[in-house]
Amino acid sequence: MLSEVRFEGVHKIFGAETAVEDLNLTVNAGEFLVLVGPSGCGKTTTLRMLAGLERPSYGRILIGDRLVNNVSPRFRDVAMVFQSYALYPHMNVYDNLAFGMRARGAAGSVVAERVKETADVLGLGHLLKRRPSELSGGQRQRVALGRALIRQPQVFLMDEPLSNLDAGLRVQMRAELSRLHERFRVTTLYVTHDQVEAMTMGDRIAVMNLGRLQQVDAPETLYDNPANIFVAGFIGSPRMNFVPGRLTTTQGKTAIEFLGVKTPISAGSQLTGETTGGEVTVGLRPEDLMWGRVASPDSTLTVSAEVDVVEPMGHEAYVTAVCAGETVTSRFPPRSGVRTRERVELALNPARLHLFDARSGRTILQRPVAGGADVRRTVREARKEEPAEGRSDLQRQTGARGAPSRAEEIS
Amino acid sequence: MSAVAARRLADKELIVVPYRRVSVSALATNVVLILLGCFFLLPLLWMVFASVDANPDWAIKIPTPTLANFADVIGRADALSSFRSSLILAGTTTVLTTLLALLAAYPLSRMHIPFRRSFMLVILFASGLPVSMLVVPVYQIYVYLGWLDSLYTTALFLAASSLPFAIWLMKNFIDAVPLELEHAAAIDGASTFRILRQVVLPLTVPGIAVTAIYTFINAWGAFIIPFVLTYSPENQPGPVEIYNFMGSHGLFKFGDLAVFSLLFSLPVIVLYLFMSRYFSGAFNFGGAVK
Structure with a gap:
């Protein structure tokens, strides 16, 4: 059974500290929602409130139609994967997996069958007799997952489950988690501070900062239309460049003036907000700020900059340059031969600019969603609507293979 | 290398x-x-x-x-009865202390209790007080209650005096059990009782063992309290009996004294070896967190 999860006006106050402020968030039934934000932003507190480990100071938390504010964790029918895994060290893998079912009074034969099933899904079959201390990090992670999976709960909660794994294993487990979610479709709330995990795994992403929810959207929407400077700066690596600018008019159209150049707002975008005194912050993604020599034809705006730092990454290079007194980062092709203190031409597409109110930090420009992202979204959603039985194993595998490739693309 | x-x-x-x-x-x-x-x-x-x-x-x-000395001691009724007394005294003290320390230490480790820190400091202070200081008032209380010359009531006082340190010791062991394990078990659907029995207790076994052995060794060697609170010969535990060897049996029987001391030390030595294992190897939460 799939259940949605709703937070309605939830606050959590610890002494004088407000950890979560007026949270209104719905996790749709069967959705994989990633809660992302810097440390201390209240995301883990939110998760713990849903698990029942913390009680909200105000507001309502609902699982399905049931108000769970005063329901103890034991009766909430949620399963949680802890950052530390929290495996029972004195029990072997079998007993770790079986613990939850036994606690709920399942018969021995049922438990044995489910443990076997779950162990097979996660490739733990040969490890059932081992203690957690005899397992590798990745295996422990799997046991922790299995302990959650086996219960078939209404909601999965994951608290940075991949942060203790090394980089390679993390990429692999990321794909595996996506695959498991494709397969079981359990409503999932996944907490992480890693934006790559958020982008690659989430059906939707909720960004939090300082206890407040900043924006909830599909990954591509979040990337293309961040609601404010915080979201814009948090999602995307390298970080979006922010430079001061002014709103003016040119030939009767609204235009933006920044980095010593002036450009009218492009046709597809529209201003959605007022600014105080025309002061704006202009946001430029490093990949939209291209080296003049290799820029695409629609990058019509060029600025001159002096290279400060070149960071070769192999498949590309990040170039930090100073342009009209502002430091900006740009993505260059590999082996561009550009050196420190060299003057280069940077080109940018006016249609790819982000505009924020300089005072409030809120976005004032609605941009069209990029075409590629839109298509991918539809494919994914179409897959979701297909009945699971109708799909062959082969198709399922292709679907699963899609996930890591998407992960690689963004990381 | x-x-x-x-x-x-x-x-x-x-x-x-x-x-x-x-x-x-x-x-x-x-x-x-x-x-x-x-x-x-x-x-x-x-x-x-x-x-x-x-x-x-x-x-x-x-x-x-x-081996005559051994034969001599083993043949003596008072030597054997003092072993029995010591076992009853130390055993009762150990069971009482360990049980109460466990019950006190768990909430002290896990719950938000007002003035918990001050309370723990008071306990630490109490564990440092010399027991002989209390002997006179305690004797009077025992006279008043008619509790003198019973091994079980004596054990009660021994337990009370060993509790502060036992609570302190036990609390540190429980502190070491990650709270997340209890949370995980609660979310897994386990009742409080099941969490305590299947998660906390098994992981606290080293702590319970150390506390029990430590208390047993102390009670086994306790002299002043049983010396004051018991008087009939059949209720005299080992340390008091050793004292009697030196005084009331007339001539010093060095051989018997040595044999008795040796036999009386054996349980302590064995327990010490056992405890050292818990202090070093078995204390391991490997794989629980991270």
């Missing part, structure tokens, strides 16, 4: 391994330590030698071997 292994390798591969130089301060330290060790080892040595000597006296000498 150990030094021996290194040298063995060096012999084979012709690598020069410099010998460790002995500094003056290291030498001085070792001499002092050896002297201190003698203070403890010589009485033990006397105990071992005298116990098998046909003509023991207060000096350490090569014994004329005999």
Whole structure:
């Protein structure tokens, strides 16, 4: 059974500290929602409130139609994967997996069958007799997952489950988690501070900062239309460049003036907000700020900059340059031969600019969603609507293979 | 690599391994330590030698071997009854102390209790108070309640006096059990009782064992409390009996004294060996968190 999860006006106050402020968030039934934000932003507190480990100071938390504010964790029918895994060290893998079912009074034969099933899904079959201390990090992670999976709960909660794994294993487990979610479709709330995990795994992403929810959207929407400077700066690596600018008019159209150049707002975008005194912050993604020599034809705006730092990454290079007194980062092709203190031409597409109110930090420009992202979204959603039985194993595998490739693309 | 292994390798591969130089301060330290060790080892040595000597006296000498002393002690009714008394006394104290310490330490470790820190400091202070200070008032209370000369009521006081330290010790062991395990179990659907029985208790076993053994050893060697609170010969535990060996049996029987001391030390030595295992190896939450 799939259940949605709703937070309605939830606050959590610890002494004088407000950890979560007026949270209104719905996790749709069967959705994989990633809660992302810097440390201390209240995301883990939110998760713990849903698990029942913390009680909200105000507001309502609902699982399905049931108000769970005063329901103890034991009766909430949620399963949680802890950052530390929290495996029972004195029990072997079998007993770790079986613990939850036994606690709920399942018969021995049922438990044995489910443990076997779950162990097979996660490739733990040969490890059932081992203690957690005899397992590798990745295996422990799997046991922790299995302990959650086996219960078939209404909601999965994951608290940075991949942060203790090394980089390679993390990429692999990321794909595996996506695959498991494709397969079981359990409503999932996944907490992480890693934006790559958020982008690659989430059906939707909720960004939090300082206890407040900043924006909830599909990954591509979040990337293309961040609601404010915080979201814009948090999602995307390298970080979006922010430079001061002014709103003016040119030939009767609204235009933006920044980095010593002036450009009218492009046709597809529209201003959605007022600014105080025309002061704006202009946001430029490093990949939209291209080296003049290799820029695409629609990058019509060029600025001159002096290279400060070149960071070769192999498949590309990040170039930090100073342009009209502002430091900006740009993505260059590999082996561009550009050196420190060299003057280069940077080109940018006016249609790819982000505009924020300089005072409030809120976005004032609605941009069209990029075409590629839109298509991918539809494919994914179409897959979701297909009945699971109708799909062959082969198709399922292709679907699963899609996930890591998407992960690689963004990381 | 150990030094021996290194040298063995060096012999084979012709690598020069410099010998460790002995500094003056290291030498001085070792001499002092050896002297201190003698203070403890010589009485033990006397105990071992005298116990098998046909003509023991207060000096350490090569014994004329005999087992007569052992036969003598084992044949004595008061020696055996003092073992029984010590077992009852130390056993009751241990069970009481461990159980109560566990019940007190868990909430102190896990719950938000007002003034918890001050309370723990008071407990720590209480554990440092010398018990002999309390003997007179306690004696009066026992007279008033009619509790004198019973091993069980004596154990009650021994338990009370060993509780502060036991609580402190036990709390530290429970602190070491990650709280997340209890959270995980709660989310898994386990009741509080099941969490305590299947998660917390098994992980606290080293702590329980250490607390129990420590309490047992202390109660086993307790002298002043049973000396004051018991008087009939059949209720005298070992340490009091040793004292009696020296006084009320007329002539000093060095051989019997040595044998009795030796036999009386054995349980403590065995328990110590057992406890050291818990302190080093078995204390392991590997794989629980991370």
